[in-house]
Amino acid sequence: xxxxxIDPITRLEGxxxxxxxxxxxxxxxxxxxxxxxxxxxxxxxxxxxVEEMPTLTNRICGVCPEAHHLAAAKAADAVYGVDPPxxxxxxxxxxxxxxxxxxHTTHFYALGGPDVLLGPDAPVADRNILGVIRKVGLDFxxxxxxxxxxxxxxxxLIGGRRIHPCTxxxxxxxxxxxxxxxxxxxxxxxxxxxxxxASLDVFDGVMTDGPTRDLVLGDLFRHETYYAGMVDDAGxxxxxxxxxxxxxxxxxxxxxxxxxxxxxxxxxxVEPWTYLTFPYLxxxxxxxxxxxxDSGVYCVGPLGRLNAATGMATPRAQESYERFFATLAxxxxxxxxxxxxxxxxxxxRLIEMLYAAERMLxxxxxxxxxxxxxxxxxxxxxxxxxxxxEAPRGTLTHHYWTDExxxxxxxxxxxxxxxxxxxxxxxxxRAARGLIRAGVVVxxxxxxxxxxxFRAYDPCFGCATHTLPGHMPxxxxxxxxxxxxxxxxxxxx
Amino acid sequence: MSSVATTERGATAxxxxxxxxxxxxxxxLGDDGVxxxxxxxxxxxxxxxxxxxxxxxxxxxxxxAVGGLSLMxxxxxxxxxxxxxxxxGGDMPGTVSVGSxxxxxxxxxxxxxxxxxxxxxxALSAGRALGAHLPDDITVVTVAARCxxxxxxxLSPEVGAALDAAVxxxxxxxxxxxxxxx
Numbered sequence: 001x002x003x004x005x006i007d008p009i010t011r012l013e014g015x016x017x018x019x020x021x022x023x024x025x026x027x028x029x030x031x032x033x034x035x036x037x038x039x040x041x042x043x044x045x046x047x048x049x050v051e052e053m054p055t056l057t058n059r060i061c062g063v064c065p066e067a068h069h070l071a072a073a074k075a076a077d078a079v080y081g082v083d084p085p086x087x088x089x090x091x092x093x094x095x096x097x098x099x100x101x102x103x104h105t106t107h108f109y110a111l112g113g114p115d116v117l118l119g120p121d122a123p124v125a126d127r128n129i130l131g132v133i134r135k136v137g138l139d140f141x142x143x144x145x146x147x148x149x150x151x152x153x154x155x156x157l158i159g160g161r162r163i164h165p166c167t168x169x170x171x172x173x174x175x176x177x178x179x180x181x182x183x184x185x186x187x188x189x190x191x192x193x194x195x196x197x198a199s200l201d202v203f204d205g206v207m208t209d210g211p212t213r214d215l216v217l218g219d220l221f222r223h224e225t226y227y228a229g230m231v232d233d234a235g236x237x238x239x240x241x242x243x244x245x246x247x248x249x250x251x252x253x254x255x256x257x258x259x260x261x262x263x264x265x266x267x268x269x270v271e272p273w274t275y276l277t278f279p280y281l282x283x284x285x286x287x288x289x290x291x292x293x294d295s296g297v298y299c300v301g302p303l304g305r306l307n308a309a310t311g312m313a314t315p316r317a318q319e320s321y322e323r324f325f326a327t328l329a330x331x332x333x334x335x336x337x338x339x340x341x342x343x344x345x346x347x348x349r350l351i352e353m354l355y356a357a358e359r360m361l362x363x364x365x366x367x368x369x370x371x372x373x374x375x376x377x378x379x380x381x382x383x384x385x386x387x388x389x390e391a392p393r394g395t396l397t398h399h400y401w402t403d404e405x406x407x408x409x410x411x412x413x414x415x416x417x418x419x420x421x422x423x424x425x426x427x428x429x430r431a432a433r434g435l436i437r438a439g440v441v442v443x444x445x446x447x448x449x450x451x452x453x454f455r456a457y458d459p460c461f462g463c464a465t466h467t468l469p470g471h472m473p474x475x476x477x478x479x480x481x482x483x484x485x486x487x488x489x490x491x492x493x
Numbered sequence: 494m495s496s497v498a499t500t501e502r503g504a505t506a507x508x509x510x511x512x513x514x515x516x517x518x519x520x521x522l523g524d525d526g527v528x529x530x531x532x533x534x535x536x537x538x539x540x541x542x543x544x545x546x547x548x549x550x551x552x553x554x555x556x557x558a559v560g561g562l563s564l565m566x567x568x569x570x571x572x573x574x575x576x577x578x579x580x581x582g583g584d585m586p587g588t589v590s591v592g593s594x595x596x597x598x599x600x601x602x603x604x605x606x607x608x609x610x611x612x613x614x615x616a617l618s619a620g621r622a623l624g625a626h627l628p629d630d631i632t633v634v635t636v637a638a639r640c641x642x643x644x645x646x647x648l649s650p651e652v653g654a655a656l657d658a659a660v661x662x663x664x665x666x667x668x669x670x671x672x673x674x675x
Contacts, residue, residue, distance in 0.1 A: 044521065044644035059521045059558065110562060110611050110619075129562075129611055129619045142623050148562065163559060 018428055018450065026438030031429040033454075034274050042411045050076050050382060050406045054168050057398065057413075065164045066099040066155060067391035067416075068398070070240065073168035075398040078260065078385025079406065080170045080378035087371035088172030093240040094185065094363040095158040095165065096389065100239060100356040101192045102151030103392040104302075104349045108199060109136075109144045112455040116346045117202070119212045124448055136202060147195045150188035154360075157181045172375035182370050189360035193316075196354040200320060203350055216343035217328065220434045221453055223426055224249040224291040224340050226281055226298035228419070229305030230390045231256065236313040237305050237355060239390045245308040246281065249293050251337045254283070259388030262397055266414070267296075269422075278422040279414060289426045297426065300394030300419040301457055302348035307338040312351065314358035320351045342427055345456040349392075382406040391416040393458045417459045427453040512549075512667055513571045513628075516556040517564070517578040523645040524586070524638035524652045527659075528577040529556040531636065534656040535663055549667040565616035565627065573630040575666055577659065579638040579652075586639035587651035589658045591666065597633035632666050634659055 023029040045056065054072040058065035070092055077084060084092075107113055110129040117135055118127050126134075133141035152162045157177060159165025167174045177185070206212050215221070231245045232238040246254040246265070257265050268277035269286040280286045280296035287295040298304070312318045328344055329337040339348075363369060381404050388397045394416025401410040417424075431453035435446050516532035518525045532554050539546045557567060568574050576594075584590070590597075594614065611619070620627050636659055639649040647653075 039642060040644040056521070059519060061519070065558075106562060128615055130615065130622060133619060133622050138623060141619070145562075145566070145620075145623055145625075148566065152566075163557075163563065 018432075020432050020436065022436070026436075028429075028433045028436050031425075031432045032273050033425045033428050041413070045400075045408050045411045048408050050079050050400055050402050050408050051170055053398070053400060053408065055164075055166050058164050064099075064103065064391050064393070064396075066096065066159070067389055067396050069159070069165045069168055070096055071387045071389045071391075071396045071398040073170070074241075074387025074389065075385045075400050076170040076387070078387060079382045079400055079402055080385075081380040081383075082171040082376050082378040084172035085371075085373045085376055087176060087368045088374040088376075089241070090363050090366055090369050091158050091173055091176065091374065092168060094360060094369070095155055096240045097356040097360045097363070098151045098154035098158075098185075098188070098192075100392060101196065101353050101360075102148050102155075104353040104356075105144060105147045105151070105195070105199075107392070107458050108346065108349060108353075112452075112458055113346060113349075115452045115455060116212055116215060116343070117206055119206070119209055120215045120449060120452060121211050121445075124445075127448075140198070140202075143195050143198070147192055150191060154185050154188055157185060169375065171378045174375070176372045176374045177370055179370050182364055186361065186364040189357060189364060193354070193357040193361065196350065196357045197316070200350050200354060203347060215452065216346065217341050218343070219341075220431055220449075221342040221427060221456065222340050223299070223342060223423060223430065224338075225295070225423055225426075226254065226284070227304040227307035227338055228298045228300050228395060229308035230259075230388070230395065231309050232313060234313070235310035237309040237311075237352070237390075238313070239352075239356065239359075241389075244388070244395070246298065247308045247338060249291070249338065249340070251335050254281070259397060260386040262386065262388070262399075262414070276418060276421055278425070279419050280422065289422060289429065291426075297422045298419070299423045300416060301345060301392075302352050303339060303342065303345045304394065304420075305390060306348045306351065312355050314355050314362065317351055317355035317358055320354055324348065324351060342423075342453065342456050345458070349458070393417055394419045417457070420457050420459065424454045424457050424459055427457070511551045511553050511571060512573045512575065513553045513555065513568065514575045514577065514663060514667075515564075515567065516554075517558075517560065517576055519558050520556070521644055521646055523640045523643055524636075524648055525579050525641040526646070527579045527636045527638060527648055527652050527655075530648060530653075531577045531634070531656055531659040531663070532556050535660045538660050538664070545664060549664060552667060560613060561611045562616045562619075564613055565620045565625075568617075568627055568631075569620065569625045571628045574628045574632070575663055576631065576633045577663070578633060578635055579641060580635040581638055581641065584637035585651070586637050586649060587655040588637040589655050589662055590635045590637075591662050592633055592635075594631040594633055597635060634662050634666075 019032040019034070020028055021030045041060065045053065048056065053076055054069050057072040058069040060068055109132050114127045114132050118131050122131065155165055156162045158167065160167040207216065226249060227247045228244060230238045230242040232242045235245065243256045244259055245256045248254055265282055266279050267282040268279050270277055281298055284294065284296035306321065306324065312321045324347060325336055325339065328339040328341060331337065382402045384401045386397060386399045388395060396416050397414045399412040400408055402408050428450060431450045435449055436442060514532060514535060516528035518528040520526035520529045536554055539549060539552065555567065557564065617627055636652060636655050639652060
């Protein structure tokens with residue numbers, strides 16, 4: 001048996017690897033996707049006041065501190081049994097939408113998106129933000145940076161700091177915004193909306209390219225799984241608050257649940273070869289890394305959210321949503337089918353970017369947005385609470401238990417990439433089996449197509465356990481049956 | 494981010510004449526946070542010694558837990574930057590090294606290649622292509638780490654003992670005129 005290892009050189013922030021075992025014929029027998037573990041977060045939190053959690057958990061990782069900040073704040077609200085006043089909820093959601101536009105922009109133009117923007121056959125050396133700037137032009141490239149700057153500014157205005165917000169506390173926020181700040185946010189949101197629309201046009205443009213279309217639509221990156229995401233009262237995509245919706249591979253709803261009931265719906269499977277668990281739907285059960293309605297594997301993130309919802313809550317995003325499904329999964333038997341092509345994550349991400357920008361404009365137009373009624377001071381005895389938001393890369397749940405003084409006694413986190421762990425592992429396996437066959441030369445281009453299978457998910461293990469970055473140097477070791485090295489392939493960044 | 498200190502109060506110098514010193518890392522992940530702690534120690538040294546402060550020139554201090562594009566965006570407008578980061582590799586924990594960004598990036602210091610972002614080198618190229626004023630002179634001071642995968646606000650003893658040496662190295666860099674690279 002030959003063993004192929006896709007092994008990024010160790011770095012502080014993470015060291016993930018993909019091991020591909022070949023059989024005697026040179027076909028793929030198994031693939032394993034492994035990430036080492038960050039340890040001790042629970043014991044680090046135990047003994048601290050729960051109100052510290054929103055500022056503490058946003059330090060878990062520098063990638064989505066805003067999501068951790070708000071999931072932690074919602075969990076702390078629940079621990080104290082306090083419902084923040086409406087203006088506080090609107091402001092938190094406004095901050096969160098600005099973060100979504102910023103994060104999705106970064107993924108589409110700098111991380112996973114270059115696979116689509118430049119095409120899967122573009123040289124690896126060009127498939128990065130510099131290559132994207134060459135493709136879209138300097139003016140458009142400047143708008144990428146401008147959009148990020150605007151997003152960081154909104155986060156600073158509402159969250160008190162750039163990148164690591166600090167204003168959410170149990171019961172609401174420590175401060176509101178002034179009319180001048182509201183006007184500044186509105187102007188940023190308008191520019192973000194223009195940019196999101198232009199980004200969808202860019203996407204339409206590259207989809208006319210055959211290999212790119214295959215990457216998004218092709219069977220190499222297709223899985224028929226369940227999908228999960230947060231929805232509002234009308235079943236439409238919600239990012240900050242709502243119920244969880246689960247949809248089967250054939251498009252039928254499995255049901256919805258309050259995020260606090262997550263343990264009735266989600267169980268975690270353990271494999272001996274990785275520290276990270278594989279969440280699955282408890283009602284369906286773990287049947288292995290397989291597609292289909294009998295397998296409890298589910299997918300979250302942009303594709304999961306669009307599939308689990310009935311639409312988008314803003315007009316332009318709804319138009320895009322309808323076109324997305326009409327193009328990729330025409331209705332059959334009278335009801336809509338989910339989109340199963342994993343490359344469609346890229347498109348779904350842009351539709352969410354458009355939604356988040358439109359939603360920002362709705363929120364800044366709300367008369368309550370400049371209210372100074374931003375906190376309900378908790379008076380109840382703290383006990384236990386769950387806070388869930390949709391992080392850019394999937395559903396993020398914080399669950400805290402405290403003593404009667406509000407001192408944390410136990411912590412459980414399920415982060416977006418952990419929710420997607422099983423589908424990511426399956427996509428890597430599917431891509432490896434589709435690409436590596438007896439007699440096929442394994443080169444960097446081929447390995448990069450395997451990477452594209454998981455890059456579409458925008459995976460990040462900074463908080464799941466350790467980090468598998470969207471962009472990483474790779475070392476591939478091919479070993480024979482005795483484990484001796486036959487060949488080494490390297491791709492440096 | 495918020496923890497910026499200007500050592501000469503009232504200085505009206507343009508950003509370009511100011512040196513920015515940035516501690517990189519995650520302050521709750523053991524030795525990964527050593528960059529922050531070195532900047533804390535530098536701040537103390539500058540605050541406590543007029544002679545040192547004058548020889549260092551105009552310095553801004555910051556601590557960030559980001560890399561890639563976000564780090565590049567933080568560096569806009571400066572001619573000279575010193576980055577302080579943890580590094581894993583063959584060195585004994587607590588070993589302090591000083592090098593250019595190019596030299597250090599090859600050794601893969603922790604946050605110069607970001608977890609979920611482009612590398613700083615790539616981000617700088619992108620920023621320059623888009624017309625941003627970015628420093629030519631980037632020095633990286635690294636401290637070899639022992640443990641970066643267990644959540645802890647404390648440094649391991651040998652890494653904690655290296656803070657003064659790292660501050661000395663940064664002050665030596667600050668005492669030099671900024672380099673102009675091609």
